[in-house]
Amino acid sequence: MSSAISFGGSKENQKTLLGHPVGLFVLFFTEMWERFSYTGMRAILVLFLISETSTGGFAWSRADALVLYAIYTGAVYLTPIIGGWIADQFLGSRNSVIIGALLMTIGHAILALETEMALYTGIGFLIIGTGFFKPSMTPILGEMYPDKNLILKDAAYTIFYMGVNAGYFVGIIICGWLGTNEKFGWSWGFGAAGLFMFLGMLQFYFARKIFGDIGSKPNRKKDAPSAAEKYGETEVKFTKGDSGLLGLSVVLGILTTIGWNVFELDTVWKKLGIILPFIISILSFIILRLKKYPTVERNRLTVVAVLSFFIVFFWLAFEQAGGTMTIFAEDYTQRSFTTDASANTFRTVSLILTIIPMLILTYVFILLSRKIAKAYPLSVLFLGICFVIIWIAMGVINYENFHSENLEVPTAWFGTLNAFFIISLAPLFSKMWKALNKNKIEPSGPIKFAMGLFLLGIGFVMLAIGASSIPAGAKTASVSMVWLILAYFFHTVGELAISPVGLSYVNKLSPKRIMALMFGVFYLANFIANFTGGIIGSYIDDISKSISLSGFFSIFVYSSFGSALLLILLNKKLRKLMHGIH
Template sequence: MTEKTWAGHPRGLSTLFFTEMWERFSYYGMRAILVLAMVAGVETGGMGLDDQTATAVYGIYTAGVYLLAVPGGWIADRLLGLQRAVWYGGILIAAGHFTMALPFGPTFYLGLLLIVLGTGLLKPNVSALVGHLYPGDMGARRDAGFSIYYMGINIGGFAGPLVCGLLGERVGWHWGFGAAGVFMVLGLIQYRMTSHYLGGAGVEPQLGDAAGRRRGWIAVGSATVALLAVAFAAMAGLFVIDAVAMASAGVYVIVGAAAAFFAWVIGFGGLDADERKRVGVIAVFFVCAAVFWSGFEQAGSSFNLFAERYTDRVMFGWEMPASWLQSVNSLFIILLAPGFAALWVHLGRRNLDPSIPAKFSLGLIQMGLGFLVLYFAAQFVVQGEQVLPTWLILTYLLHTTGELCLSPVGLSAVTKLAPPRYVGQMMGTWFMGAALGNLIGGLIAGYFGDDSVAEMPSRFMTVFLTTAGFGVLLALFIGPIKKLEGRADGSATSH
């Protein structure tokens, strides 16, 4: 009997394609209106928060999504299995969106917590399931399968802000949050109805024994109860959480933890000289990733506020929702990703493919150039004028091309450079770098508020000089970094 296929790939790929498409629809749809809802006046259904607090909450939320991916993968590997982890993660995400849709202030934060927990459980494991569909020596087909899968991610990222943004800004914020939950439920329904196409891939946990699982469940249960207890205590008003202070403390905690981890692995991890050098390169990439994501994640915070307050969005007498500009990045990814992939392959055949540090450098410089564009746009804003959306669109274009240079090679570089016995932990550092960038980004966004318009150009210039400066500095050390990489450098740059 011939195995059923989907576009020439295992039939289960369609299950995961649509699951992740709807999950990303809900994630980016909600994210597009998150800061806007927090800063909107209470009389309009918003929360009436100041910019600094709202963007700090945004930073904590997006950082939490990355941080929880590490324990989410651990839970799937040792306790649930990949398929059940995706299912329960999706349920938590939907519950979080519906909780945010309730017209009660305290439930807003509980909903965010549920989404973070659910995304940490679903996001890493649905991607791992894609890999499980291609056993053995199927590298080329696996790469093609992931390309199709990532197209689903960006289709969801493109459509989510359009639907949730329109409902949130035009009907009511809670309607936008509720819509995100509805579409996550659609993803769960199709996942359940078509999960048989996944076969036995990731059904059972792969690591640990029965005793270890019992200990694991006790640990997970205890952590969950403690987390929910803190959340309900805060909702009851027993104490007040200062989002800005919490985000600031989180930065120091992540930096300290990462520094301690790298120092321990290099000093006491039993590595040889070449392995220590490669771990040092991963540490450099960790810093670069944090810098990059701190700028990239302005999209949902300071750029979103810039779109709402200072951008002329009227077309043919109708004002476009500010959140619709959040779809631009995903649209550019859909349009440009195939071209970038073909470009790297074309250059690789001629031994001209840029090295990993060169791609990181290009990504950071393009990130900085995006802020330089807004520096010029801000010159008009300080004069009391509104600017055309083309300024933000050009910024998003530069940030997207920067993302395509840096993000796809990041995880691949870690797997190539990490000592085999530390691959899992080194992968965790990549997520930590992204989380650190999100926290810093949320704090930075708080300095672009309505009360500091006069300083806006200089602050955009500062971010440009910082991010592009890191890129130029990295470019100056491409040679030494490639020597430290040794034989680990190579094919990773082409994927």
């Protein structure tokens, strides 16, 4: 069946699935397996580092483990600004996706060796690979949709974001189970992340022609039209000064992350001093570049910059999930069951949490296969292999749960709640935005961002209340898991209000000739957020001693509520700067 709307890409991409071009779902599954590898590895990284050597871990302190976590989760959002520029200028988005996926596969394979040298080398490959991969996916998606149909494009980003979180969900379950299971071990968890990244790359590679000219290598011949001419835009050339300042910013960012781990930074002033040069250089680059653009483009890019600034406050709190919230689940949450009835309830809930999303994903895979199997059989084959492995693993995990005598909720299980809520609620959010738009009462982008920050703050209110009974300085406790579940629910609802909306706004507000670069700039905010959030998290023990664990989580309540209020105050000005794009 062909769509009445003309989509970008090949003739094959005019076929639709759930009202969208089939190419969207090729991207959906590619992103899903990349997020599987990233989140699966992230779910066990801190646990691996703080585990005793007798269990295969490194026996690091919480602070040291969380600093490395900060460096890794921050740096994977720093390299996309360079990777995005390389994709725009030289490789094209499609080639960058493949190169990035291959580098990440190698990184995960090296991590499976479980030595300190392998740890740093593997993380290095992951950081560089992500730099190529991450800024190159969303521009391909954006070019498939007509510019005039912004509502359909918004819906596409929500569906794409479901793929992101489907990967989160499956990766945490599989890698978390393998890594913490005595029968397997950490190397199995890291290895599984690499395997699915490799299969995801093959699935994308063998279906890449479905995108036609979208994301292809730029034509750099002298007589070829420039990207600006191709899209009817005004070219703002990169000067040597621009390139030098951008390069300096990246170098300073890398040196900052290394410096945090190498030098003894025992005062606030030392910490501020080492990061200040990077902040000054990157802000200078952004401001000087913005001044060179035509007025409308400059204003719209200013909105992207402002939203990027506020998303820092969202992600620095949200990304506590893989750090301090993981420690809270491990050491401060009651995860064992006192009665058989409660254990059986968890077994049933866990089975539902795994089976329902997998049935939905498998259904989408079958629908996609029917559409593209004839044209791209190898892509369908490798995607099918992924699903067979996942179903077998899910079966084994649930079998063990139902036959375990001393059942305990795995620490990594709580991380799956975010992805489960995303998969369950994303379609409702998509319908809600459409209904509000139809009735002309849909909130603006800045207001949606403020909503997301406010809901995130509510989640940390839950954690602060849950931790209120824990004495200051306590290393262990047995708080009800209800507080963590509520926190993940509110965090997820906040994420749905802010993250897919952010991706869509970067696409709509950015000039097409620098689309991948602007996604790199947008992800730069995640670098600052993850790095800062991880460093704050590394002080969990010190802060808990002085103002309690509840006080520690309250820090994120204040930062979330405060930034939400400021965005509301700026809403009118930002809407004006968008020049009609809402």
